[in-house]
Amino acid sequence: MALQGSLSELSLPDVIQMVSVSGKTGVFEVKRSGEVGKIYLSDGQIVDALVGALRGDNAVYEMAIWSEGEFSFVPGEQTDNVTIHLSNANLMMEAARRLDEWRVLSRKIPSLDLVPFFTSRDQSDQVTLSPHEWILVTRIDDEHTIEGIADTLHWSAFDVSKLLFGMITSGLVALRSAAEGSSETTKGQGPGPVTLIGLASRIRAVALNVIGDSGENTIDKQFAGARNLIEQGAGIEAIRTMVEQHSKAITLLKGSDIAAMFDEQVQPLLGIADGAPVAVMNNQGGTNS
Template identity: 55%
Template sequence: MALQGSLADIAFPDVIQLVSVSGKTGVFSISGEGVEGKIYLRDGQITDAYVGGLRGENAVYEMAIWQKGHFIFTPNVESDQITVTKSNASLMMEAARRLDEWRVLQRRIPSLDLIPYFQPRQAGQDQVTLSPQEWVVVTKIDGQRTIRQLEQATQLSAFEVCKVLFGLISSGLIGLRDTHERPVQGAPAGPSATTLLALTENVRKIAEELVGPGGAKSVEKQYRLARTEIEQGKGMAAVQSMVDHLARVISLLKGGEEAGEFLRRVTPLVSG
């Protein structure tokens, strides 16, 4: 008889622990939060996992925080890939930590079907310093995407997206609304000019790091042009144009490999 049950009745890390102790080989199929995933074990050790666009450890952590859904264990099924190398004990310790943090996040973010939007801001109010991961999330918020859709757009886990949103909500930069609620009057459709100017500064720093002093003037030229266009109301298009021009500059000065590295680092920050 297959091991199966509801995530509402038992925390999934506890189920993993039970199977680990028994040394079983097989696969957990887990459905919850509107998606399905799988966790493979060999002799009780997790070897592979995937859910949505996540694979490996991050997939394990993503499913470990689900509190609703269903799981079933099918014995003697193995994956032909090994994407998890940490011990089950280490994985479950981190999963338990994230589950505790997830419960805190849910106090402000009770559903993944809520829509984040930018709060109306006073001039000069939103001087912000964001991490690269925060930029990835901020530049995907358009007042229409749900948190679940932000996961797909950013290729981050629900935990990572919600952790970023929690901080942005706490700072007053972002609000949340239900899908059936009308958009907040006066809420900007995207990041404010001040936020975009800060983003161009991040892009400039990455470009300067790659081209060195010899290309600083070319980088500065594109940076100033982007700032002017943002102040003229061109929004994210100005930032994207800056990135395109800088990629060509870096390719000419340093070669295609460095230009590729530049795009690899900045594309997650600016792509829609």
């Protein structure tokens, strides 16, 4: 008979630890709100795990923070895949650490089914964001839930929540329930002009670094055009257009290999996750999903 229970009564790390000590082979199946994850054990050692787009260690860590759902252990079911090489002790130690951290994050992010949106804070305030935070910013659209954004980016919901926690604390982002629906005052809002111009300046610096003195005037002209559009309220679309212009200019002056180098360096700043050239991504409608 399969071992089964509720995650609201027992944490997944505790249950896995109990089963692994017995040296069993089998699979944990974990279900929550339509999501299904699996964790495989071989002679008590965790060897593989998957949930959504995540596999291996990160899949275990993702399921470890689930506080709701059902689990069951089916003995005897095996897998040929070995994606986890950490010992059970180290794996569960990290899972427990993340669970503790999640308890802190959940004070501001009580559910992964909430929808993040930009607040109406003073748009003249400059916000300094890391490359990963910029990737996340490009995905916040007042429509997708935290879980949905994580799936789109192929990131763990835990990692997305860690980044959101700082944005919520600073007042840049707030959360609403999916049932509330977006409002006209929040829909489509994004970082203010000062922050966007700061991002444009970083991209300009990357372009100048790869194109050299021969293209400085062209790059500066394109940057000035983007800055003017941002000041008129064009938003991040002005930056995407500038990046496309930079990429084309670099191709003409330095060749496609150097342009590809530029594209690769600016992709993290724009949230382009699949490695396609920037100009191609823009021609296909940008990075929105």
